[in-house]
Amino acid sequence: MRGASTLVHEVSAEEIAEFTRGLNALGPQQRRILAVLIPRLIALEERGDPEGAIRIIDQIRTILLEQRRTCH
Template sequence: MAELSGASEDQAEDIAAFRAALSKLGEDHRRVLQVLFPRIAALQERGDTDGALALVAKIKAILSDPERRPQ
């Protein structure tokens, strides 16, 4: 994984876990994430780390809620 050459071991593990989880998501969830990721990046670029982290927490809650998972 060339893009991980500067990443720490913990970051590499987080990225691998994210990719594994992403591969298990349904198409609807992937579309939602495609919309929200740029918003998270924009919040972070503006220095609104708290806003970005709050959005990440909301996404995590949605994705981990079994009632919202596609059947």
């Protein structure tokens, strides 16, 4: 078994609720894209590729910000 990821931490009920609200606000296309990007982010972090992880985080951030703009 691999060592614990540095991205993993104890998650509070409040954090889970916030994540669920954010996820529910996304459209189906954004959910599909995130379903691909998040496992890549975890794999990059596990391989010790912070630059790659930052690129994925930037892509995720762009998707989430785009969704916010279209909701208002």
